[in-house]
Amino acid sequence: MKTTVRGVRSVDIEMSQPERAAEFYGKIWNLTEVERKGGAIWFRGTGAHHHILAIHPARGAAALRRLTFDAASRDVVQALHRKVAASGCTTEAPHEIDAPGGGYGFGFADVEGRNLAVICDVRDHKDTADAPDRPRKIAHVNLNAAQLEKSNAFLVDVLGFRKVDHSGPLHFLHCDNTDHSSMVMGAARTPTLNHVSFEMPDLESCMRGGGRMRDAGYPIEWGPGRHGSGNNVFCYFAGPEEFPIEYTGEVLQIDESYEFHGPDYWKWPPGRLDQWGITPPHTARWKRIQDMVLFTPGEYRL
Numbered sequence: 001m002k003t004t005v006r007g008v009r010s011v012d013i014e015m016s017q018p019e020r021a022a023e024f025y026g027k028i029w030n031l032t033e034v035e036r037k038g039g040a041i042w043f044r045g046t047g048a049h050h051h052i053l054a055i056h057p058a059r060g061a062a063a064l065r066r067l068t069f070d071a072a073s074r075d076v077v078q079a080l081h082r083k084v085a086a087s088g089c090t091t092e093a094p095h096e097i098d099a100p101g102g103g104y105g106f107g108f109a110d111v112e113g114r115n116l117a118v119i120c121d122v123r124d125h126k127d128t129a130d131a132p133d134r135p136r137k138i139a140h141v142n143l144n145a146a147q148l149e150k151s152n153a154f155l156v157d158v159l160g161f162r163k164v165d166h167s168g169p170l171h172f173l174h175c176d177n178t179d180h181s182s183m184v185m186g187a188a189r190t191p192t193l194n195h196v197s198f199e200m201p202d203l204e205s206c207m208r209g210g211g212r213m214r215d216a217g218y219p220i221e222w223g224p225g226r227h228g229s230g231n232n233v234f235c236y237f238a239g240p241e242e243f244p245i246e247y248t249g250e251v252l253q254i255d256e257s258y259e260f261h262g263p264d265y266w267k268w269p270p271g272r273l274d275q276w277g278i279t280p281p282h283t284a285r286w287k288r289i290q291d292m293v294l295f296t297p298g299e300y301r302l
């Protein structure tokens with residue numbers, strides 16, 4: 001049994017105008033609403049996960065309430081819970097979850113107080129065909145850590161990630177799936193969200209998504225381009241309430257044979273920011289919003 005998570009299943013966010021945000025994530029970002037309850041709205045992608053995004057009413061500014069990792073079985077959930085508890089993090093016992101999609105799992109506050117959760121046995125969807133211009137799933141989440149080494153060590157030693165690349169300021173962490181990385185970690189003064197990345201089925205969908213966002217008044221803040229580490233196509237945007245989001249596609253698929261490379265390997269010629277050499281630098285707005293959204297304090301219980 002691999003005592004490792006299988007990737008980011010879903011992201012819970014808080015918006016001061018949840019209805020407006022829901023309109024955006026349904027009609028422009030191209031997710032599909034699956035449930036509404038108590039002022040919160042749940043959305044799926046075209047992939048199997050019951051939902052990949054939940055929007056909750058915010059008590060203050062826009063916030064990241066929780067990241068939920070997928071686990072393969074109850075045995076894995078219980079083994080991961082033992083490791084989380086042994087690490088000294090605040091957690092709750094694994095239990096049946098009374099929320100849309102159900103499942104079995106636990107929440108906890110990690111080494112920097114982030115609300116994370118691990119769940120399995122969710123009532124997932126059987127219709128999983130790709131659709132043009134519609135996101136499949138969360139590709140990865142990029143977090144900023146105040147204690148980067150400690151946060152990376154937690155992801156590796158406790159949740160079972162493997163560091164597969166280190167490029168510039170970013171550390172890329174792979175888990176029990178074939179995607180190059182499901183978590184990306186960088187440094188900042190406080191633990192914040194850098195961005196949430198949604199996986200599109202192909203490059204064409206990233207480009208058309210970029211156009212659809214521009215038409216709707218959400219210009220591309222960085223991209224389009226193709227990253228070095230991970231080889232994925234990217235377009236970054238400021239979503240409602242300046243929430244930092246990415247369309248990505250063609251993520252490199254890897255297995256255990258993938259070899260780590262460090263910053264000396266991942267270097268661009270002067271003035272170049274991506275493989276194609278076509279993206280301009282990110283905007284000042286992107287620079288600001290990629291270190292702005294905080295986790296909701298204390299919301300670790302599922």
Ligand SMILES: [Fe+2]
Nearest residue numbers: 142195197246
């Ligand atoms: Fe990204």
